[in-house]
Amino acid sequence: MTEGATITATGLRKEFTLSQRSLFRKPPRVVAVDDVSFTVAPGTTLGLVGESGSGKTTVARMLLKLETPTSGSLTLNGHDVLGSQTPEQARTFRRTVQAVFQDPYSALSPRLRADRIVGEPLEAQGVEHAAIDARVAELFDQVGLGREVRHRYPHEFSGGQRQRIAIARALSTNPKMLVLDEPVSALDVSVRAQILALLRSMQERLGLTYVFIGHDLAIVRYLSSMVGVMYFGRMVEIGAASDVLRQPLHPYSRRLVAVASGATRLGDHRITGDLPSPLKPPSGCTFRTRCVYADERCRAEIPRLRVVGSGQQVACHHVEAIRDGVKPETGPLGGDA
Structure with missing residues (x-):
């Protein structure tokens, strides 16, 4: 089992500049994330919860370096990932941190066969074709699809199977950390449990570190070691999942848990x-x-x-x-x- 990554965010802030509404005024700026800090230990999961617009996905995009923080720091295994990097350091980061997104239908190109989709990250890393073919076949077995279906196109798979392909693609470079942005919310209830069980077994087997973005507290509780509650771009509560989701302390956290449990309408x-x-x-x-x-x-x-x-x-x-x-x-x- 490989050791997962330690990710540490300190004082992350992200501002967006909106389109200019007047020639005589500066364009307005919106703070999407403000002073967010956390550490995720190797092989554990941080679940981020909160209403739409709370900043969860913006945090995820900063962790993936799809957005550059306005201020703050981000380290992976103690190394700064926001400063200038050599091409090799950038490739190492891409190998180490991968993502699984919400919609398995839009995440896969309909023009490529499943084996090509899963093998693309390895092609970008310069891996030889024979090694790519062997790795792709192994990954299809690992995610429960079987290597015999790897030559099909995405439209030939169900939603749950497509998400398994997306997971296989994320695992292709042997990452140490996965950012999971609501990876089961677009799936049928019966399929969600299977994907969640797959994610959990992979974490136990491979020692992966997860950052899990979710809105269903039951799912977050199942997968998370720690939970952070976000409101309006700020972290309002963070701690062990068993504490935050069973005995929440912040008024906002208390309401989220009450609604999820059916105790409050x-x-x-x-x-x-x-x-x-x-x-x-x-x-x-x-x-x-x-x-x-x-x-x-x-x-x-x-x-x-x-x-x-x-x-x-x-x-x-x-x-x-x-x-x-x-x-x-x-x-x-x-x-x-």
């Missing part, structure tokens, strides 16, 4: 409300416009992650009082600072 007053506008984010705690515990301190001061209880890190001024049931409901708190 989406129409409940504690859940309603949309994400604030990225063009005009709230001052202080960005969750104050939806939080029943918000007060003037939440409007004035940005909460920072700090260790609470058994080791969870939580970004909330009043987390202890909320946990102990002594914090009165004083919000939500809208309006500008």
Whole structure:
């Protein structure tokens, strides 16, 4: 078994410049990710959860170097991956970190046979054709498809089989880390369990490190060692999956878990409300416009992650009082600072 990678993100921030709306004003900028930090140990999984627009996928794209952070640092096995790299260092990174995306239908070229799709990364690395053929056949066996079907085209496979092909492609270069961006959300329920079991067995066999982006908390709990909860571009809680998903501490995490468990309906007053506008984010705690515990301190001061209880890190001024049931409901708190 090969050793997985250690990935460490420190203070990641990503700003996007929108199209210019006026000749007399600077184009607006939107902060998609703000001050996100975490470390994923070899052979473990960090699950990132949160509503659409919370910044999960932007974090994933930065980990894959598909987006360049505005600021912050990212290291892989202690080596900086955001600074200038030689061509060989860049190729090594591409071999080490691979991705499996959400939609198995758009991820595969319909014009190429499955064996060519899986072997493409090896071709790019200059591997000889005979070695590529042997490796592709081995990978089709590993992902449960069988080497005899590798000459078919993508349209001849089901959705679950296509995702197995995408996984085989990701494994072709013997990576140490996979970024999994909702890899089962487009699949039928009956197929999801099979793909998740495959991902778990591969991690145990190969020692892979995973960063798993998901919205289904049951799936995240099954696959993750640690869970990070994101809201409006910030990490609001992070810790062991067993702690965060069973005894969440941040008000937002508590609501996500309550909705997922069926304990609270989406129409409940504690859940309603949309994400604030990225063009005009709230001052202080960005969750104050939806939080029943918000007060003037939440409007004035940005909460920072700090260790609470058994080791969870939580970004909330009043987390202890909320946990102990002594914090009165004083919000939500809208309006500008």
